[in-house]
Amino acid sequence: MSAADAYQLVYNFMSLAIAAMGASFFFFVSVRGSLKEGNRMAVTLSAVVVLIAFYHYVRIFDSWVAFGAATAAGLPAKFNEAYRYVDWLLTVPLLVAELVLVLKLDKKLESTLIKRNVVYAFLMIATGYVGEMTNITSVDLASPRTIWGAISSVFFVLILRDLFGGIDASIKKQSKDIQGIFKILRVVLIATWGVYPIAYLLPAVAGNLGLTAGDGLVLKQVGYTIADILAKPGYGLLIWKIATLKNGSSK
Ligand code: RET
Numbered sequence: 701m702s703a704a705d706a707y708q709l710v711y712n713f714m715s716l717a718i719a720a721m722g723a724s725f726f727f728f729v730s731v732r733g734s735l736k737e738g739n740r741m742a743v744t745l746s747a748v749v750v751l752i753a754f755y756h757y758v759r760i761f762d763s764w765v766a767f768g769a770a771t772a773a774g775l776p777a778k779f780n781e782a783y784r785y786v787d788w789l790l791t792v793p794l795l796v797a798e799l800v801l802v803l804k805l806d807k808k809l810e811s812t813l814i815k816r817n818v819v820y821a822f823l824m825i826a827t828g829y830v831g832e833m834t835n836i837t838s839v840d841l842a843s844p845r846t847i848w849g850a851i852s853s854v855f856f857v858l859i860l861r862d863l864f865g866g867i868d869a870s871i872k873k874q875s876k877d878i879q880g881i882f883k884i885l886r887v888v889l890i891a892t893w894g895v896y897p898i899a900y901l902l903p904a905v906a907g908n909l910g911l912t913a914g915d916g917l918v919l920k921q922v923g924y925t926i927a928d929i930l931a932k933p934g935y936g937l938l939i940w941k942i943a944t945l946k947n948g949s950s951k
Contacts, residue, residue: 701915701918703914706914706915706918707768707918709918709922710764710918710921710922710925711761711764711765711768713921713922713925713926714757714760714761714764714921714925715761716925716929717753717757717760717925717928717929718754718757718758718761720750720929720932720933721750721751721753721754721757721929721932721933722750722754723933724746724750724932724933724936724937725747725750725751725754728743728744728746728747728750728936728940729747731743731940732744732747735943735944735947736947738804739802739943739944739946739947740943741801742798742799742801742802742939742940742942742943743936743939743940743943745794745795745797745798745801746798746932746935746936746939746940747936748794749791749794749795749798749932749936750932750933750936752787752790752791753787753791753928753932756783756784756786756787757928759780759783760780760783760784763779763780763783764779764921767779779921781832781833782829784924785825785828785829785832787928788825789821789822789825789826791932792821792824792825793817793818793821793822795931795932795935796813796814796817796818796821796859796863797814797818798935798936798939799863799885799889799939800813800814800817800867801814802939802942802943802946803867803870803871803874803882803942804946805867805870806870809866809867809870813862813866813867816862817859817862817863820855820858820859820862821855821859823852823855824852824853824855824856824859825852827848827851827852827855828848828849828852828900830848831844831845831846831847831848831849831851831852831900832845832848832900834848843904845904846901846904849897849900849901852897853897856893856897860890860893863886863889864886875945877945878942878945878946881938881941881942881945882942884938885935885938885939885942888930888934888935888938889931889935891930892927892930892931892934892935893927893931895923895924895926895927895930896923896924896927898923899919899920899923899924899927900920902916902919902920902923903916903917903920904916906919
């Protein structure tokens with residue numbers, strides 16, 4: 701892929717993300733009113749998540765445009781990756797809270813799960829950021845980038861363990877419809893959240909895959925962006941579906 705094509709591919713995905721976040725914000729705000737009060741909070745959080753992401757994608761897009769212009773002019777340029785990490789720092793805890801809230805578990809379990817996973821999410825993103833900021837100079841597995849990525853992955857596994865194992869007993873008490881959609885939600889969660897660590901690794905392993913380092917960076921941006929669209933508006937739609945099912949049942 702030529703550098704110009706690669707640049708435009710990332711540009712187009714970032715632009716799509718702005719549209720997806722903005723449109724889903726209006727959607728979540730407009731549907732939340734038709735839910736019973738006790739089912740609304742999770743959908744409200746979806747709206748908050750996509751609004752935060754809308755703002756960050758506007759900044760991300762700006763940073764990409766500035767990066768492109770500076771590179772074209774031969775000036776030193778750097779895309780600002782911090783917007784993504786600040787966005788995740790705010791949105792991942794909210795996404796975890798949504799999932800727990802929509803289930804309406806018993807209050808004690810709900811509060812333990814939310815508190816513990818907010819801490820895990822914070823540590824996952826913060827340690828990942830340290831790794832992201834180190835230069836990718838080699839594919840050496842013992843590079844600081846890989847080591848920080850591995851530390852971050854430990855917290856990722858702890859979150860997944862809670863969201864899968866920690867609430868299993870409560871899921872079995874839900875209606876069949878809700879159990880079914882919840883299973884889909886978990887697959888979506890694993891499939892989309894799993895893209896982030898893979899995208900993170902791509903620049904470092906590009907060489908081993910027969911790609912250039914530049915291709916690796918482009919794929920990382922595209923990967924993070926697609927994952928964000930699925931993990932925020934996409935996931936929010938499933939949460940809304942669960943909330944509407946709960947609306948019609950007594951549980
Ligand atoms: C990092 C660093 C490398 C190791 C791991 C990571 C995981 C990131 C995840 C991010 C999820 C973000 C979401 C955002 C949506 O709003 C930080 C890339 C495991 C799981 C869901």
